[in-house]
Amino acid sequence: MNASTHSRLTMTNRRREALWGLLFVSPWIFGFVVFSAGPMIASLYLSFTEYNVVQAPTWIGWENYERLFTSDRLYIKSLWVTLEYSMVRVPLVIVVGLAFAMLINARLRFMSVFRVSLYLPSVVPLVAASVLWLWFLNPQLGFLNPLIREVTGWSPPNWLRDPDFALYAIVALSVWQVGHTMMIFLAGLQEIPRDLYEAAEIDGCGPIQRMRHVTLPMMTPTIYFNLIIGVIQSFQAFAAVFILTRGGPANETLIYVVYLYRRGVEYIEMGYASAMAAILVLAILALTALIMKTSDKWVTYDRV
Amino acid sequence: MTASEAAYEPWRPHIGRYIVLFGLSAIWLLPVVLLGTTSLKTQPQVYDATRIFPWPLAWENYKLVLFESFPFARFVFNSIVVAIASVAGDVLSSAFIAYGFAQLRFPGRRIMFLLMIATMMFPFAVRMIPLFLIFKELDWINTWYPLIAPSFFGTHAFFIFLFHQFFLGMPKSLMEAARIDGANELQIWWRIVMPLSKPVVAVVAVLAFEQSWSDFMSPLLYLNDSKMYTLPMGLYSLISGDDVASNWHLVMAATVTMILPVVAVFIVAQRYFVRGVTASGIKG
Numbered sequence: 345m346n347a348s349t350h351s352r353l354t355m356t357n358r359r360r361e362a363l364w365g366l367l368f369v370s371p372w373i374f375g376f377v378v379f380s381a382g383p384m385i386a387s388l389y390l391s392f393t394e395y396n397v398v399q400a401p402t403w404i405g406w407e408n409y410e411r412l413f414t415s416d417r418l419y420i421k422s423l424w425v426t427l428e429y430s431m432v433r434v435p436l437v438i439v440v441g442l443a444f445a446m447l448i449n450a451r452l453r454f455m456s457v458f459r460v461s462l463y464l465p466s467v468v469p470l471v472a473a474s475v476l477w478l479w480f481l482n483p484q485l486g487f488l489n490p491l492i493r494e495v496t497g498w499s500p501p502n503w504l505r506d507p508d509f510a511l512y513a514i515v516a517l518s519v520w521q522v523g524h525t526m527m528i529f530l531a532g533l534q535e536i537p538r539d540l541y542e543a544a545e546i547d548g549c550g551p552i553q554r555m556r557h558v559t560l561p562m563m564t565p566t567i568y569f570n571l572i573i574g575v576i577q578s579f580q581a582f583a584a585v586f587i588l589t590r591g592g593p594a595n596e597t598l599i600y601v602v603y604l605y606r607r608g609v610e611y612i613e614m615g616y617a618s619a620m621a622a623i624l625v626l627a628i629l630a631l632t633a634l635i636m637k638t639s640d641k642w643v644t645y646d647r648v
Numbered sequence: 649m650t651a652s653e654a655a656y657e658p659w660r661p662h663i664g665r666y667i668v669l670f671g672l673s674a675i676w677l678l679p680v681v682l683l684g685t686t687s688l689k690t691q692p693q694v695y696d697a698t699r700i701f702p703w704p705l706a707w708e709n710y711k712l713v714l715f716e717s718f719p720f721a722r723f724v725f726n727s728i729v730v731a732i733a734s735v736a737g738d739v740l741s742s743a744f745i746a747y748g749f750a751q752l753r754f755p756g757r758r759i760m761f762l763l764m765i766a767t768m769m770f771p772f773a774v775r776m777i778p779l780f781l782i783f784k785e786l787d788w789i790n791t792w793y794p795l796i797a798p799s800f801f802g803t804h805a806f807f808i809f810l811f812h813q814f815f816l817g818m819p820k821s822l823m824e825a826a827r828i829d830g831a832n833e834l835q836i837w838w839r840i841v842m843p844l845s846k847p848v849v850a851v852v853a854v855l856a857f858e859q860s861w862s863d864f865m866s867p868l869l870y871l872n873d874s875k876m877y878t879l880p881m882g883l884y885s886l887i888s889g890d891d892v893a894s895n896w897h898l899v900m901a902a903t904v905t906m907i908l909p910v911v912a913v914f915i916v917a918q919r920y921f922v923r924g925v926t927a928s929g930i931k932g
Contacts (some may be wrong), residue, residue: 361752364833368748369760371741372808375801380767383778388775394904395779447669451656454666460918464680467914471880475682475887479896484924487682490697496717519675531927580771583864587884601773608777609869621774 384625390618397612405540406620418621422603425511429599433515438570441525442563446555448526449533459530466523474587477517478504487508507596510589514597517584526571532566533559564643568635575631579624600624683907687900694897709901720902723882724876730795730878731860735798738807738856739849745802746811746838751823761812764805772865780869794870795863795878797858806850814848815841852919861910879906 350438390444391408392400412419450554465473483489492500503513544554559579585591591598591606608617619620659666682700687709689702714721748754749761783794810888818841826836840850864880871877874885883902886892892899 358753362754365748365752365754365757368833369745369757371800372745372760372802374765375741375798375803376767378782379779379798379801379803380770380775381763383775383782384770386781387774444672447665447672450662450665451664452662453656453659458669459675461677464850464911464914465676467858467910468680468907468909469858469880471864471883472903473863474678475676475883475899475903478887479686479900480679480682482896484676485694485697485896487679487697490740494698547814570674576769578770580773582773583880586864586868588889601771605776606774609780614777614781618777621777625770625774628771632769641926 367390369381387621390615391622395614395616397614401615404430404615408616409623411616412623414620418595418598418603422598422600423600425596426581426600428595429511430575430593433511433518434571434574436515436519437522437525437574438567440519441522441570442529442567444522444526445533446559449530455464462526463523463558464577466526468521470521470583471587473517473521474584475519477513477584478588504589504592507594509587510593510597514581514584514588517588525574528570529563530567532563536562537576556590561644565634565645568572568639572635575635576628579628579631670776683900683903686897687904689897691894691897694894706897709897710905713905715870718882718886718902719874719900720879720882720905723877723879724793724905726792726862726876726880730792731857733796734793734799734860735771735853735856739852741800741802742852743806743811743842743845743849744837745808746815747810747833747841750812750815751841752833753769764802764808767803768805768857770830776865776869783870789870790873790876792876795866799860804856806858811845811848814845820846850917855914857913860909861906874915900930 391403392403392405394404394407395401416490444462448462460564468476480488481488481503481510483500488503489500492498503507503509539560540558541554544558580598580601582605585597585599585602589597591602600620601624604617604620607613607620673889685702686694687710688705689706690704690706691700693706712718714724744808749757749764773905779794783789786793788794788797820839826840831839848901862880863878864884867878867881868884871881877885883899883906886899886902
C-alpha cells in the first residue's frame with residue numbers, strides 16, 4: 345500500500361465516520377431546531393408583536409417591553425416576589441442541605457434509615473407534594489394548625505392565605521424536599537480526602553476549626569454548583585405556586601412564571617408573555633454570569 | 649461479622665447526632681405518614697385533624713377515588729401509557745445521540761455538544777408559547793403527542809450527557825475490533841454498546857419515568873379534555889373543584905395513588921437512582 349492510497353483510505357474512513365456521526369446526532373439536530381432553538385427564536389420575534397392567536401401577530405416594536413417596565417405594576421411585583429423567593433429559598437436550601445449531608449456523612453449504624461427518611465420527601469412528585477402541603481397547612485382540617493392550637497393555645501395564621509406568610513410556606517415545601525441537594529452535598533463530602541482531617545487534627549484543630557478550614561473550603565465547588573442550580577430553579581418555579589396559591593394572596597406569591605402563564609394562557613397575550621420570557625432568559629443568564637464571575641473569589645478548586 | 653459491619657464506627661460517642669437525626673427524620677417523614685393515614689380516614693374523621701391513626705381503615709376511599717366518584721384509574725392508565733412511551737423515547741434517542749457525540753468525529757461536533765448542554769439552562773417557560781402554537785398547528789392539542797414526541801428527539805440534554813460520559817469510558821478497542829469484523833456503527837451501537845450500558849439505561853429510565861410521571865406544565869398547556877388527563881392534571885382538577893373542603897381523605901387517597909409508583913421505582917432502583925441524582929444535581 346503506497347502513501348496516496350493510504351491517505352485516500354483514511355479520507356474515505358473519515359468521511360464515513362463523519363456521515364455516521366451526523367446520522368447519530370440527527371435526531372438531536374431535528375429536536376433542537378423544532379423544540380428548542382426554533383421556539384426560542386419565534387418567541388423573541390413574538391415579543392415584538394401583539395398576538396392573540398385569533399388574528400395574525402402585528403409588529404409593535406418595543407411596546408411590550410416598555411409596558412412591562414413602565415405601566416405594569418403587577419410585573420414589577422412579580423419580579424420582586426421572584427427575587428425575594430430566590431433570596432430566601434436558595435441560601436436556606438443550601439444551608440439545610442449541607443447541614444443534613446454532614447449529619448448523615450458517617451459510617452454509623454442505622455445511618456441508611458436516616459438517609460432514606462430525609463431523602464424520601466424529595467422523591468414525591470412536586471404536584472403531589474403541593475397537594476399534600478395544601479392539606480397539611482389547611483387551618484381547620486390540616487394537621488399543623490390544630491396541633492399548634494391544641495398544644496400552645498395560640499391560634500396560628502392561615503399560612504397560604506396570609507400575605508405575610510404565603511411565600512414562606514412555599515419556601516418551606518422546598519426545604520422539605522431538600523433531599524436532592526443533600527445527596528449532592530453528601531457526594532461532595534465523601535470526596536474530601538480523610539488525611540486532610542487527620543492533618544488538621546494533628547495541628548490541634550477542633551471540630552469547629554476542622555469545619556471552617558477543611559470542610560467548607562473543600563465544599564465550595566459543590567456549594568457553587570448548588571447555588572447556580574438553585575437560582576435557575578427558583579426562577580423557573582411554577583407548579584408549587586400555581587397549586588398552593590395561584591399567585592395570591594394580594595399577589596404576594598405572584599412568581600415570575602405564574603404571571604407569564606397568566607398573561608400568555610389566561611389572557612392570551614402571546615406577544616406580551618413572550619417579552620416576559622425574553623427578560624426571563626436575560627435574568628437567568630445575567631445571574632448565572634454574576635455568580636460565575638464572583639466564584640473565583642470564593643471557590644477553591646485545588647485538591648491537596 | 650461481615651466486612652461492611654466491621655467498618656461501622658462505634659455509636660456511643662455519636663449519641664447527640666443520633667438524637668438530632670431521629671428528630672429530623674421524624675419531622676421529615678411526618679407529612680408522608682399523615683398522608684397515608686389521612687387517606688384511610690372516613691369523612692367524619694377528617695374533621696378530627698389531630699387524630700393520627702384512623703380506625704377502622706377506610707380502604708373504600710381508594711375504590712371511590714379510582715373507580716367510583718373519580719376516574720383516577722383512567723388517569724393512572726393515561727400516565728402509564730405516556731410514561732412508557734416517553735421513557736422509551738428518552739432512553740433510545742439519548743443513547744443513540746450520545747453514541748454519535750462520544751464515539752464519532754464529525755464537523756461541528758464540539759459546537760453542537762455545547763449548544764446541547766446550553767439548552768439545559770433555558771427554562772421551559774421560555775419555549776412554552778411557541779411550542780403551544782406549534783402543537784396547535786399540528787392539531788396535537790388534547791393528544792399525548794406533545795408529551796411524548798419531544799422525548800424521541802433528544803430534548804433532555806442531561807440524559808444525553810449521562811450516556812455520553814458512560815460511552816467515553818468504554819474501551820475503544822471494543823469498537824475497533826467490531827469495525828474490523830465488518831460491523832457498521834448502527835450494529836456496534838445496538839449489539840455491543842447498548843448491552844454493556846445497562847447501568848446508565850437504568851438511571852436514565854428511572855429519571856425519565858420520574859420526569860414524565862411528575863410533569864405538570866405540559867399537560868396543563870396541552871390537555872383540556874379530562875379523559876386525556878395524566879395524574880398530575882387529575883390531581884389538580886380534584887383540588888380545584890368545589891367539594892375539596894371536606895373530602896381531604898379522598899384527595900389524599902388520590903395523592904398516594906400518584907406517589908406509590910414513584911416510591912416503588914425509587915426502592916427498586918435506589919442504588920442507581922441516588923447515584924444518578926448525585927451525578928446530576930438536577931431534579932427531573
